[in-house]
Amino acid sequence: MYKVLRLFLTVLLFGIVTGCGDQRILEKLGLIQTTSYDIAPGSDEDESKQKLLISVTIPRPDSGTGTGSGGVNREFLTAIAQTSKGGRVNLSRQTELQLVSGQLRNTLFGLSLAKQGIWEHIDTLVRDPSISPKVKITVVNGNAHDLLAKNYPFHPRTGQYIDRMLEKESHSQVVPSTTLYQFTKDYFDDGIDPIAPMIKEAGDNVKIDGVALFQKDRYIMKIEPKQALIFAMMRTDIKQGDLNVDLSGQNRNNEHVTLSSLVSHRSVHVTPHNGNFRVDINIKVSGSVLEYIGVLDLENDKDRSTIEKLVSEYVQANANEMIAVMQKNRVDSLGLGKNIRSTLHYAQWHKMNWPDTYQRIEVKFHVNVRIKDYGMFTK
């Protein structure tokens, strides 16, 4: 009859008996926010003997020096180890906190490491149940450790600064938001190659430096930041973005257009073509012109359609340029393989060697730009 009481006592008893081995009391934890991976300097040339330079940042609310200007309110730890988890053991020797990765937001990979392939490190991350699938993957053009170690005067907490910047930039589609989930998904998919945003150190700031394209898990090439938005349009639908167009490529010197609030829609059509494939990518873009420097008159319907045409050509030219390089480098970052796969039978798909075929396929972009409006003030 006193079941409730009995249950209560059992629970209490067991609570005391079992102790608190698995407790993760918040203030006793070192919540790793950002991790960076590099090849340790002075390492062997032989990949299998190379050591790893691992650094982590841990935001600390109460670091002695306080939050005043110049105050350090993060803990920065570095270790050199054979594997990433091995590095963790090494790192935790340096702090009174229990290092945990449940609040990990971002992982930075140094360029040299990225060139060798990063899957084994990603694998460690994916395996750990405490790590969120939303952890970002970023390539650092240069040395990730140095970028993370540095304190940027206007941005306390470097890790958080980079994280927020990437968040903002991926919102406006300048860089893709590559998470563990996304990377793993593309890594395992045979019809697409992963991509990741790229950043680099620039004096007192960190700067977005385009998009890193991988072949499987190896970094191959990058997209320049000024082409990043067009790359995004080629890759997916975008919901918001700003495109700055220098029309000099279209033989119109000193003419500039800025399209804001860009919305684009992409559709892919695959047609088998003489044992090869022809891929038509239609990109419909609409946006408003808030800045135009040049001779044409925005009020004029004809002039406006000229601008639309010019911008379309610009986008198309850039797209063609990029796809050519990508095909040369055999990186299918647009996921064209997925689209082609959808039109094939299983045997056909597996008979053909996709990376080889990829180099041969014909990719055509059809860009259609529409100017929705042109501001609230006339000349």
Add this chain to the structure above:
Amino acid sequence: MREKLHPFHVGLLVFMVQAGVVSIFLPRMLAQYMGYNGWVSLLLFSAVATFNIFLISVVYRLSDGKSIFQIIEQSLPKVIVFPLYTVLVSVWTLIGCIAAKQYILLFTVFVFPTTPPMYMKFLFDIIAYSLITKGIYNISKAATVFFWMVIWTALLLLFFLKGFEWVNLTPFFFKESSDVIVGGLSIFTAFLGYELVLLLFPYVNSKKGFMSAVYFGNFLTTFIYLAICLTCFGFYSFKQLTRMKFPLIDLLAYIRLPFVERVENIFIALYLVSALMSITMYIWAASETAQSLIPRASKRWITGVLVCGAFAVSWIPDVLSEVELWLKYLGYMASGIAFGLPLLLIAILAINNGGKKLV
């Protein structure tokens, strides 16, 4: 005034027993064993389960609501009945306890890596025991509340509409499948649980609604499984899915709400209730059977012994892979029972009735 089970509750009860911890790795199993677009094969498994339920409904029709123990004992000699019951009791008890152990071990992967799992299992079993001793009517009442506690989480799948890509599904069907037979049997165990309605015959009130409720429960299970698996196949790439241990948990981990992140922590804990329902119903079934084996023993006592026995047995396998192995073989046995028992009963009833009412 003995309450009878309403069809609606039977339906929910069946759903709660069927849907269990398996749904956490079901998408991976489908990808692994059934290959590309393995989720489609769920329909096939569901059809098999539906056929099995049809067999049960034949038994129900022929039995006129009599308890199956009555039917068996009337026609079969004690020599056969005794071992049959013993097998039923042991398989059902073991399934109950090992499924619970699996859930607990699963939880320790995520949150309590060093807490002794048997301690959590102990608390779990206390709850199961106190539910079983309350009788089937109260079990079904609890099942209904648990159902509402769990079912709304299916709405979370809407969260993945955005990341869902049809192109991930690929046009390939069942390519790169492996171990279709063995894997298929394992997947089929995800549907098990409906066979326990055989024991519900004396407890239901309306003749016509009962079996349709069981079909409904099975349909609901199929629907939820399909929704989960389709989402996984469309959200993850195929090869990735075959490598994920717990796709459903990964899926939940992806959800980020303004006030809380990593909601999988809450939801794995919440899915405790469906694991609880499975263990409860299986041990309940075992104790019903044991009761007919030893009619003089008190129910409370039988349940106590069974729960303690189950607890003791679940000490033995102590790593997840061992538990999965046990569960695989127990699943085969339970599938055997699910088909064998109704067939046996149909045979008995057909002989008794001279085949008159069979059609």
Add this chain to the structure above:
Amino acid sequence: MGISNDTREGAAFMTLFRRTNRLPGKDARRDDNRPNDDADVPPSLQHTLDNFKDCMDLVHHAFPEINVNLVYFGHLVGAEELSRDVTIPLTNIRENEVQALLTRNQYKLTTNSKSLIKGILNGEAAIFHNDNVYLMDVYKPEARSIQQSETETVITGPHDSFIETASANLSLIRRRVKSSHLKVIKLEVGEVTKSIVYLLYIEGIANMEYVRELTDRINLIEIDAVHDGNMLIQYIDDFPNSVFPLFSTTERTDTAVSKLVAGRIVGILDGSPSVFSAPSSFFEFMASPDDYYQRWATGTSLRVLRFIALFITLTFTALYVSVTTFHYEMIPEALLLTITESRSKVPFPPIYEALLMEVTIELLREAGARLPTKIGQTIGIVGGIVIGQAAVQAGFTSNILIIAVASSAIASFVIPSYVMSASIRLVRFGLIIMAGILGDLGIALGIAYLVVHLSGLTSLNSSYLTPVSPNNFKDWRDVFIRAPFWALRRRPSQSRSPNLVRNRMKK
């Protein structure tokens, strides 16, 4: 106490006390007409006076000229009633007219001693004439005036509430239900106090099985005294060991009437303003009359708000403990530093921190309830400042916890029934402890156990969790929401009314 010095009666009490108070069962029906020694004794003045020996508040009036003796308790009778119905008629007549006067039917002839004594105790005047005894009801006790309920207030709607006098309460209900179908059963509880219980039901709407069951259970009560309706229901509900109240009680007349017309049985205990109704379900405790007096959309949002409050009360602090002890990864980035910072100075693990604050809040609440209103306010302010500000500044607790504890305390008071809200606050402690031991799994285990417990409960043999299980979607519109009145066409399924339809209007 001077109630009775009759040794035989006293001995009877003692045996009753020794009997265990058991759960009422069907077959254990007590024979109500237990033979009593007094029943056989013919009523006489001497016997009555012996019975009331040492009761100095007894008034004994003699009218020797007409051979009449008058016995009553002065403080139980109304002076006006007494003089109008008894004293004045008796003083103005001669002896030969007395017999004629007393045969008028308002004077009850009494033939046994027990009912005579009971009558006097119930405020009747006993008139002894020759060998006959007549009782005249002149009962008019001192009573509190009808005021607004302090525990169940509403903003709009009737403001009168029950008082301690059962007759006044009955009248409040009768005034609202002008129907001969409103039936009243009079029962008695308390071997010493002989408190009267009235069971009210509406014939044709209430299920008679419930009426019988309830009558049986009340008849089974063998205890010296029952002081309050909330106490009475603990003797008659199905699971006396449960944390939850199984019958709902109210001080509000409109609530009681609404329960009556919903087909439930209402019980009034004389001497208590708390009126109970049965059967009840868990969800009934979440409803307030306000829901019906406001527009349905407002009413619905209030209902939803209350269920949110229930959730907050049960889980908020537990979640705080669970998250800060085990599941740090659940904290969103934006809150992470705030929470870490506020926790960093706290010297205790979250579980102790939380229990400390919860106990403090309960102390404040209890102190506020015990003290006069004005001092209670001071306690509130002092408590608020000391606990809220100083504890955080001293690094005793984190301010996030203060928010969690305070919001769950506030949420607990949103639950309209005080008894239920107290039960839920108690359950919350269990969940907090479970959260401290096993985190989210602990909370889930706790809630699972709670559900298992709740699904085992019954109220008058009907499921406590109606209408969720057994499921009745039609009832949901008057449980989780408050649908417009045109949609509320049926009485709740729990009352198993023979007359289910309550609203026959066309849209």
